[in-house]
Amino acid sequence: MRPWFIIVPKIPANAMALFPFILLKNKGQKADPVLINHERIHLRQQLELLVFPFYLLYLFNYLVNLIRYKNHYLAYFNIVFEKEAYACDHKPLYLRNRPFFAWLKYC
Template identity: 60%
Template structure:
């Protein structure tokens, strides 16, 4: 279950911080692809016991930033984002997803 919190000053459309999904606009709660993307992050967070997820996310971002030298490229190459973007339009993904599926995106 996810709870939505509207944060108008959020610098992105949405953000998953388990068990919440922060959204910039109320209408974003009805954006199926956006919500599915964030729910994929919730699953990733749960399987890594939440706090380690954020540490790995940050470390992977920093590694990518050194590698690519651009924020957007670094962000899009975070393994957790790769999985979420690749599967965000697959609305049955979470019902069939294997534990730690994000690992296969390390090679992608």
């Protein structure tokens, strides 16, 4: 699946995957293979969870982590979907062989 890019200079994150789009702060980020792979991993996660449930699980996981760690950054980096994306974003061929529901091993 080839993502559609939208440039949104004022998004609160460096980049964001909102199926089927990848939102970026600037055009130059399109050339960052690690960033794009990270967001493409999120698109795959969203697709396998039929999009909307992904957002619910993502938010729920973040809120549980926020209670657990009492820190936004720790809560964010411990979201299971982020753990998978950060662990594999530097592997350009990861999505070709990624097992279905691979994020579960990061729970």
